[in-house]
Amino acid sequence: MSTVRPLLFALLPLFGGCQLLTSFTEQPTPAEPRFQGQLSQSGDQLLFQPCQAKTRYQLTGAQTEQFAEQTKALLADNGKPLFADLRGTPEALDLSKGEGRLVVSKIYRIQAEGPDCNDPNFKRLQIRAHGNEPAWNLNTSQRGMVLERMGQPSLALPYLEEQLPDGSTSISTDADGLKLELWLTPQSCTDSMTGSIEHLTAELRLNDEVLHGCAAFGARRSD
Incomplete structure (x- = not known):
């Protein structure tokens, strides 16, 4: 029904x-927080920095793996960071360096053009x-x-x-x-x-x- x-x-x-x-x-x-921010790449690792935040997160989880190759290709074509809107669980790695890990449970959008942090x-x-x-x-x-x-x-x-x-x-x-x-x-x-x-x-x-x-x-x- x-x-x-x-x-x-x-x-x-x-x-x-x-x-x-x-x-x-x-x-x-949902219990997990939702984030918007910039998505970039360092080596083979996808990195995410939320809007108005200094911490950078390494992206992990099944959703990250599912879209990793497509995201890296979009980054290569764009030549600059992408905008991402996603949900996941943040885990601290080294707060003194402003680094963490984000286990992504849902990707709403990853885009090179269109609305971003200033929408x-x-x-x-x-x-x-x-x-x-x-x-x-x-x-x-x-x-x-x-x-x-x-x-x-x-x-x-x-x-x-x-x-x-x-x-x-x-x-x-x-x-x-x-x-x-x-x-x-x-x-x-x-x-x-x-x-x-x-x-x-x-x-x-x-x-x-x-x-x-x-x-x-x-x-x-x-x-």
Whole structure:
């Protein structure tokens, strides 16, 4: 049986200050902390330095191993550190040198381009989905969704979210004359233009058009 979360939102700007007209239940926060920061490489070791922190962590764990080769290739192509958003358990190695080890349990995204430590919207976001050819971007928050498409004005819309037993998520709306449904599946996705890695695969069905892309949870989603 699917679960419909109470996410039918008022038609409000995504980041506006208006009062929300419906309630929202936060997801339980996992015990392991979530980090954003710079990802680099020293020899064969991947290193991670959280935003506004001095400690550098050696990345370990199954998730690190799964994406190690792809990450190293992206680092080589980019020629500079990447931005990473991940969850894991930090372990101290040598605090006097500002070094530690981070056992990664989940990688949300690893990217060479796009939002980074200075992203002003990350703390408000639940989901950011996007794709190429044609370019599209869809952000959701507690206040609704914003759909952006190449050559068209941004649309602020209410939406309904449904979570299915297989871990996939459906986000839909019929507002503003659109029939929109965004399907998210818990399968890693590589951006076709930038090579960035994200933890969700996205399919946007917009009226009779089907668009593909990647997605990741923002700070307001921890599941």
